[in-house]
């Protein structure tokens with residue numbers, strides 16, 4: 001494999017003795033692709049260096065948050081200043097308001113929001129609020145979408161689960177997920193049938209509109225339009241999980257992308273994470289005032305958090321949001337991401353490797369399939385052993401992509417044209433290792 005993985009291997013051994021699988025989140029392990037995870041020593045801009053001092057062009061960016069690259073000077077300065085002022089107070093701060101204002105300014109569907117510390121917490125709380133507000137129990141989620149690891153959402157989810165082949169997690173009682181209907185992504189007929197049968201009992205439909213947990217799959221415009229209509233008609237809330245896509249695919253997130261194609265389109269609730277914390281533990285959920293005021297202390301739906309709205313995390317998130325709101329930011333990011341995707345596609349074509357790819361803003365995905373898949377089962381038809389080979393061939397050439405074929409990739413504003421060029425060159429060489437047939 002790579003030149004020298006000694007120090008990574010050493011650390012992996014130590015980690016495995018104490019930390020299950022040697023990692024604190026399953027996707028970090030190289031279970032799907034084999035080999036030793038790289039232990040990160042430090043990161044800067046578009047790169048990180050592993051424990052051997054080997055440099056990689058980073059297309060994970062902490063799984064999405066690092067849209068400005070690592071250690072952006074303004075973000076760093078804001079965090080350093082905040083640290084001096086105090087780590088955590090358990091009392092409100094002005095910065096929480098500033099961050100909330102910044103988020104609400106860009107998302108017309110969000111009149112009020114609550115800050116939490118992880119996407120899991122945000123999605124879980126959004127579901128509770130949807131149930132509390134509607135007085136209904138049933139929820140709809142889609143196969144291949146991941147909304148964190150709260151019990152009721154851990155039903156045939158994508159991400160780490162798919163690797164280990166579990167339809168759901170052990171430790172989740174059947175009673176807890178009995179209210180969760182799992183439907184096929186992009187299947188209008190199935191969605192209509194679900195509403196025809198359960199419409200009056202549905203609290204919400206939760207969706208990754210541009211799904212990043214089954215690599216990169218867009219909900220079709222007709223599907224999204226129908227989902228919006230059915231939710232409105234039956235009094236169910238449409239919850240957009242934008243933990244990954246929020247401030248990543250564009251300043252207005254995935255909802256902004258659909259609003260361009262479906263006049264007047266807005267979700268009822270939005271779940272945010274990743275970019276809004278700029279790499280610190282911060283997430284949020286928000287929606288219309290009347291709905292959000294059902295939360296404690298105003299309303300009957302309980303939700304709380306010791307570290308919610310943490311002063312260091314909000315400083316990091318706020319500085320990040322201020323940078324990405326600069327004119328032209330997303331245009332430049334999207335152009336770069338498109339160049340990468342086009343370059344990879346051309347390289348695959350020249351090597352005779354079946355390949356399809358898509359991107360939006362600074363998020364991309366590719367498949368070793370001739371056509372873009374529309375749902376989870378199509379995604380899983382990808383050639384996993386070939387992906388493993390490609391992953392390692394890229395890693396050996398200093399390009400770090402997600403170690404699983406069902407994960408999206410992320411480009412940051414710190415990636416330069418030369419990084420993209422080197423990546424495409426590495427892919428050209430790597431595709432040669434996938435001899436067709």
Ligand code: PMP
Nearest residue numbers: 118119120146147148241243244
């Ligand atoms: N929703 C989506 C769409 C996600 O991608 C993720 C994490 N990858 C989550 C929720 C959960 O977020 P966290 O890992 O911060 O709990």
